[in-house]
Amino acid sequence: MSKFVECIFFALIVIAVEAIRNNGELAEISEFPFQVSLRINGGHSCGGVLITRKHVLTAAHCVNDYIDPAEQNLWSASIELGATHLNAGLRYPISRISIHKDFKNEYKPMFLPNDVAVVHLRHSVKLSPTIQTIALPRMMTEVPMNTSLIVSGYGLINHTAYLPWDSPLRKFETKVAGCEAINTTTLWNVFCDELRVGYAACNGDSGSGIIDANTKTLVGIVSGIGDECGAGIEPDVFLKVSYYIPYIKSELAYDPENSKIQSERPARNVEEIFYINDCYSPGCAYKSKD
Ligand SMILES: *[C@@H]1O[C@H](CO)[C@@H](O)[C@H](O)[C@H]1NC(C)=O
Ligand SMILES: *[C@@H]1O[C@H](CO)[C@@H](O)[C@H](O)[C@H]1NC(C)=O
Ligand SMILES: *[C@@H]1O[C@H](CO)[C@@H](O)[C@H](O)[C@H]1NC(C)=O
Numbered sequence: 001m002s003k004f005v006e007c008i009f010f011a012l013i014v015i016a017v018e019a020i021r022n023n024g025e026l027a028e029i030s031e032f033p034f035q036v037s038l039r040i041n042g043g044h045s046c047g048g049v050l051i052t053r054k055h056v057l058t059a060a061h062c063v064n065d066y067i068d069p070a071e072q073n074l075w076s077a078s079i080e081l082g083a084t085h086l087n088a089g090l091r092y093p094i095s096r097i098s099i100h101k102d103f104k105n106e107y108k109p110m111f112l113p114n115d116v117a118v119v120h121l122r123h124s125v126k127l128s129p130t131i132q133t134i135a136l137p138r139m140m141t142e143v144p145m146n147t148s149l150i151v152s153g154y155g156l157i158n159h160t161a162y163l164p165w166d167s168p169l170r171k172f173e174t175k176v177a178g179c180e181a182i183n184t185t186t187l188w189n190v191f192c193d194e195l196r197v198g199y200a201a202c203n204g205d206s207g208s209g210i211i212d213a214n215t216k217t218l219v220g221i222v223s224g225i226g227d228e229c230g231a232g233i234e235p236d237v238f239l240k241v242s243y244y245i246p247y248i249k250s251e252l253a254y255d256p257e258n259s260k261i262q263s264e265r266p267a268r269n270v271e272e273i274f275y276i277n278d279c280y281s282p283g284c285a286y287k288s289k290d
Contacts, residue, residue, distance in 0.1 A: 027171040029084045032152040033132035034218075035169060037080040037089070038062055038119070038207060041073075042278050044086050044163060047153045047208025048079060049221060050133050053124040055252055058207035059223050059239070060103040060117040067099060067266045077270050078278040079121065082130040085166040086154050090131070091278055096120035098251050098267035100244065114189070115223040116244050117207075118251040122271065134209065134218045141242040143191045143220065147176040148213035151193070151236070153222065155204030159229040163204050172199045173213060181234045182224075189243040191220060192235035200230025210238050 029035060036048035036056050046062035056079055066074040077097065083089030100114040125131055152171040156163055179192035193200070201208070201222045210220035224237030241248075247265075256269070 027169045029130045034134035039078045046206045049209040054121045056119040058117050060099040060115045062207045063097045063117050067268050076278045093122045095122040096269045101265040137242040139245040149174050150213045151210050153205030153208035156202040189240050190237050195232050197232040201225050201236045202229035
């Protein structure tokens with residue numbers, strides 16, 4: 001290649017990267033085998049993280065609207081996993097949704113306090129090279145400034161796009177940075193990413209996992225998405241998972257035969273809502289028995 005062609009080539013690449021928001025890079029599901037697509041009423045609504053063969057961690061704001069049976073707005077709740085593109089993976093129905101009791105659906109200031117939920121599956125998922133659980137972090141482990149992070153998700157590539165039926169999994173690398181762009185004083189249980197145009201989460205990425213790029217351990221889930229998705233106005237806000245271990249553990253211990261815990265927090269058992277089953281894909285796992 002001549003020097004001249006090389007230069008043009010380089011310039012084009014730089015322009016392309018600058019112009020794309022939340023494009024990051026395409027990812028393979030085998031890099032993030034814990035990545036889940038949460039499906040409410042038949043379509044992808046949020047991401048999630050497979051923490052046991054029967055439990056998924058996600059953001060409370062993803063399921064908060066469906067907790068009240070009186071609303072009658074939930075007719076199908078499932079997860080999909082194991083595929084690099086949406087609508088190509090295995091589906092498993094959800095049996096229970098629980099959200100943190102101190103979750104507040106307040107968008108001002110920008111982030112939502114205690115934005116964490118645990119979703120229970122009716123059947124244990126079958127593990128494979130593309131379907132794996134990820135361990136919870138140790139209780140109260142800090143996520144220091146400048147920690148390198150990898151964020152993955154099936155969400156939009158920019159704030160005006162529509163989610164394609166077969167939206168691919170994408171990833172981007174970032175670092176823990178200050179949350180100064182957000183007006184709040186209660187930031188102990190969240191962390192933010194760098195303001196870097198084009199590298200950010202977007203709609204549909206909420207609930208997805210954030211891993212430490214060096215240790216590959218789970219550190220956060222996507223909670224708040226910056227204005228206009230990666231426009232460099234606001235950072236993304238991630239829930240610090242290590243600060244929610246007691247809630248998560250108590251939810252993992254939930255026993256339907258002994259449902260005292262049920263009354264202690266907003267939760268809904270959703271076995272009964274399956275009058276539309278979301279299980280028409282070729283890889284449907286609806287009937288799988290453990
Ligand atoms: C984070 O990185 C920046 C830029 O390299 C540096 O100025 C700052 O001191 C670092 N902060 C910490 C807490 O390591
Ligand atoms: C957003 O993505 C859509 C779909 O790819 C594209 O047509 C549109 O130009 C993008 N908009 C911006 C502001 O980048
Ligand atoms: C934060 O507060 C300042 C001063 O009250 C205000 O000017 C600014 O617009 C606020 N920013 C956000 C993101 O709400």
